[in-house]
Amino acid sequence: MSRNKPLTKEQETELISILKKRFEKNSSRHPNLDWKIVEEKLIHQPEKLWSINEMEVSGGEPDVVYLDENLSIYFVDCSPESPKERRSLAYDYEGQTSRKEHQPKNNVIDLAKSMKINLLTEQDYRALQKVVIVDQKTSSWLETPENIRGLGGAIFGDYRYGSVFIYHNGAQSYYAARGFRGKVKLSEF
Template identity: 55%
Template sequence: MTVSIKKELSFEQGEELLKVLKTRFEKHRYRHKDIEWTNVQAKLNANMEKLWSLNEMENTGGEPDVIGYDKEKDEYLFSDCAAESPKGRRSYCYDREALESRKKHKPENNAFDMATFMGIELLTEEQYRMLQKLESFDKTSSWVQTPDDIRKLGGALFCDYRYGQVFVYHNGAESYYAARGFRGMLRV
């Protein structure tokens, strides 16, 4: 039996989330210097499923904020801007294949499926590097999208930020750690 989840917020929940997002947007203007909140809010009001995804990012500790604008696609880019990998998305292995390969001590979930459920994407290595240029994030580590050739061999990539530098590492995709989660990207 498949359970269907309604991916929308009540009016009150939406209004409360918009207040939180607007406050964060105004507090961190350096993340989005040439973007106006009224334009972002108009996009969000026109797409309630995206607002639901942002609520999921918020509820799992991601502190989502606007980090850019794609002029070509007319989309605002939201990313998790919490100081560390979101606490509600840690201790997950990379993807479903990795989760199913574990015989003992399986984690609760996997990063890839969780991101898909939330309606977001794991950051790419390039997006992770771009995020670190805005502000120093991640005393923890975050899974990032892994090229197919690495994943086919059983590996997965993760990043962290140390000593003023982004480091990219690899692990078995089935591994999971209390200090490793994932950051997401949402296009609105």
């Protein structure tokens, strides 16, 4: 991943082209939305474009998805399985460092922060699954409520047997098939 280096004009143009093709190919994810509106917002928010690029280069296949009733424009990781470059991570730094042996290389919270993206909440994850089924072989860490995290746990979700499942695990746990999905909200300007 590019890590805090601004995108060049060529990179911006290439990314916008990729996003436009994905947007047009998957119109059911964002009915009645014109690409020109999205593109204009992207052009005026280069910091958001940078974050979306981080999602793209780590395997997230970001696309526009409506996650709320306000029809806010979010770019969300829509890859069929959790993004490959964002797997085998503990939930947060405390969970990561609490492992004395076989410590994971990183954690979800710090990596998401470095990418300037937000984790999906349980509500977001359920909304995403209504638009595109994901995580049939993998799972994704989700933003965990403080009361659960305070007791040492963290939540994650997947899709099995035609249903969305939300589970819990210790925050120090990590698996080759568990990653995380993020979102970037485009602002009004």
